[in-house]
Amino acid sequence: MTVDRVDTVVCGGQVVISNHVSNVGIAIRGEKIVAIGREELLPVADRYIDVKGRFVLPGLIDCHVHLDKCDSIGLGSKAAAYSGITTLLPFGTYDVESDEDLPTAINRHAEEVNSQAYVDMGFHYILANRPAILKSLPAAMGMGVKSFKMFMTYKKNPTRFCSDDYLCEAMELVSRGGGIMQLHCESGNIIDYLENKLMEEGHTHPTDFPSSCPPWAEEEAINRAVRMGEVTGCPIYVVHLSSEDGLKRIIRAQMEGKRVWTETCPQYLLLSDAKMAEVGPLAKIGPPLREKDGPHQPAMWWGSKNGFISTLASDH
Numbered sequence: 067m068t069v070d071r072v073d074t075v076v077c078g079g080q081v082v083i084s085n086h087v088s089n090v091g092i093a094i095r096g097e098k099i100v101a102i103g104r105e106e107l108l109p110v111a112d113r114y115i116d117v118k119g120r121f122v123l124p125g126l127i128d129c130h131v132h133l134d135k136c137d138s139i140g141l142g143s144k145a146a147a148y149s150g151i152t153t154l155l156p157f158g159t160y161d162v163e164s165d166e167d168l169p170t171a172i173n174r175h176a177e178e179v180n181s182q183a184y185v186d187m188g189f190h191y192i193l194a195n196r197p198a199i200l201k202s203l204p205a206a207m208g209m210g211v212k213s214f215k216m217f218m219t220y221k222k223n224p225t226r227f228c229s230d231d232y233l234c235e236a237m238e239l240v241s242r243g244g245g246i247m248q249l250h251c252e253s254g255n256i257i258d259y260l261e262n263k264l265m266e267e268g269h270t271h272p273t274d275f276p277s278s279c280p281p282w283a284e285e286e287a288i289n290r291a292v293r294m295g296e297v298t299g300c301p302i303y304v305v306h307l308s309s310e311d312g313l314k315r316i317i318r319a320q321m322e323g324k325r326v327w328t329e330t331c332p333q334y335l336l337l338s339d340a341k342m343a344e345v346g347p348l349a350k351i352g353p354p355l356r357e358k359d360g361p362h363q364p365a366m367w368w369g370s371k372n373g374f375i376s377t378l379a380s381d382h
Contacts, residue, residue, distance in 0.1 A: 070109055070110070071109055071110050071111070071112070072093045072094060072095045072100060072101075072108075072109045072110075072111045072112075073094055073095050073096065073111065073112055073113060074093070074094040074111055074112070074113045074114070074115060075091050075092065075093050075094070075105070075108055075109075075111035075113075075114050075115070076091060076092040076094070076115045076117055076122055077091040077092075077105045077108075077114055077115070077116060077117070078091075078105075078116045078117050078118035078119075079117035079118065079119070079120045079121060079122040080120070080121050080122065081102065081121075081122045082121055082122065082123045082124070083102075087121070090102055090103055090104060090105070091103065091104070091105035091108050092122065093108045093109055093111065123150065125150065125151065125152025125153060125185075126149075126150050126151045126152065126153075127151070127152075127153040127154075127155070128146065128151050128153070128154050128155065128379055128380050128382070129155045129329070129377055129379050130155070130305060130306070130329060130331075130379035130380060130381050130382075131154050131155060131156040131157070131379075131380060131381075131382045132156060132157055132381070132382060133154075133156040133157075133382075134156075134157065134159045137382075138182065139156075139178050139179060139182040139183055139187070140182035140183070140184070142154065142156070142382070143182070143183045143184040143185045143187065144184045146184070146185050147184045147185050151185065152185050152186060153185060153186040153187070153188075154183075154185055154186070154187050154188075155187070155188045155189065155190060155213075156187070156189060156190075157189070157190050157191065157192050157215065158171055158172065158175045158189040158190070158191050159171065159192075160191070160199075162194050162196055162199075162225055165196065165198040165199070167199075167201070167202035167205075168191060168199065168202040168203065168205065168206035168211070169202055169205050169206060169209060171191070172189070172191075172206060172209055172211060175189055189211060190211075190213040190214060190215055190248065191206065191211060191213075191214050191215070192214070192215045192216070192217075193214050193215065193216050193228075193236050194225045194226070195224060195225050195226065195227060195228050195229075195232065196225065197232070200235065200236055200239060203236070203239045203240070203243070204239065204242075204243060207240070207243035207244070207245055208243075211245075212243065212244060212245035212246065213245060213246050213248060213303075214236070214240055214245065214246075214247055214248065215247070215248035215249070215250070215305065216228050216233055216236060216247065216248070216249055216250070217249075217250045217254075218233070218249060218250060218251055218252060218253065218254055218287045218290070218291070219250060219251075219252035219253065219254040219257055219287070219352065220254060220352075221254040221255060221257070221258040222258065222261075227254045230290065230294065233249075233294055234294050234297065234298050237294060237295065237298040237300035237302075238298040238299070238300065240300050241298050241299040241300035241301075245300075245301075246300070246301045246302070246303055247295070247300050247301070247302050247303070248302075248303045248304075248305050249287075249291045249302055249303070249304055249305065250305055250306070250352070251284055251287035251288045251290075251291050251304050251305075251312065252279060252283050252284050252287050252352065252353055253283040253284075253286045253287045254287075256283045256286065257278055257279050257283055260277070260278040260279075260280075260283075261278045264277065264278055272342045272343075272346040272347050272349070272350060273339070273342045273343050275342065275350055275354055276339045276342065276354040276355065276356070276357070279352065279353055279354045281308070281309035281310065281311045281312070281356065281362060282309075282311055284307075284308060284309045284311065284312040284353055285309060285311035285312045285314070285315050288304055288312045288315045288316060289315055291304065292315065292316075292319045292324060292326055295324065295325065295326065296324060301325035301326070301327075302325070302326050302327075303326075303327045303328065303329070304316060304326070304327070304328040304329070305328075305329060305379075305381070306329065306330065306331050306334070306353060306379075306381050307328045307329065307330045307334070307366070307369075307375060308330070308334045308353040308354070308355075308356055308362060308366070309353070309356065309362050309365070310361045310362050310364075310365035312328075313328075313365050313366070313369045313374065313375070316328050316374065317369075317374050320374060327376045327377075328369075328374075328375055328376060329375065329376065329377040329378065329379045330366045330369070330370065330375050330378060330379075331378070331379055331380060331381050332378065332380065333351060333355060333381075334353075334355070334356070334362070334363065334366050335363065335366050335367060335370075335378075337349070337355050338355055338356060338357060338358035338359075338360075338363065339354065339355045339356060339357050339358060340358045341355055342355065351381075
């Protein structure tokens, strides 16, 4: 189809495409790019934007975002727009104590997005350790929500920590609906034991925290997640990967043809557990920052470069 005229042409810049940078222009009609090519070959436009000397990148997607604490949808999406992120996929929330069903929450969030959002948005939903929420899961998937998250850790939080049989039950439902399960892969039982032991021994300084969540606890949980995905037929997405041990297990699964993907986050690429001594609890995250000069940070860079880690997400 020939396009005679467009709304906007972005010209003069270096356009970043999937595998190279090119000195081309971009023609836009409405909200869609209709052509990329040499500027003299593009359609006439009503408006020209000269970006000489600049890079032109696609809008970024942040697929792991929490806007249910400090930031509202309006504030969070506005901040994202300022930083070049044009699509957010935050986790929607629902009232756990009243057993609010997922379709009700989805409709509420859709209204909030339509009235507040500055960027495109979709939603995942965390499935709490409340069996009642699974009753509305098929209806939610029928409304187009296909991505859910569950926790294999935080045993001291009974609404977060999920047993393996409950995980499998949810994963089977998600698989039937053509969805994907995101998993926070750390061994809750192991970490709970290590936490209790450290506290009993008086090791309660922020710098003691990472030793309660060792890399092998992540790898152990990833191994179970892979096996549960295999049993239930459910694709899995391991959130915020932090360890070389975990990456090796994911690569093995991928090499075996399993439907397993993962992300990492800027904090695991750029920071180390040395931050615990500098800023204390402000650097406490799960999984924890890994040891300085250890193998884990280089592994995250290597896995990202070579395509075994599919995405970079903020976990904002």
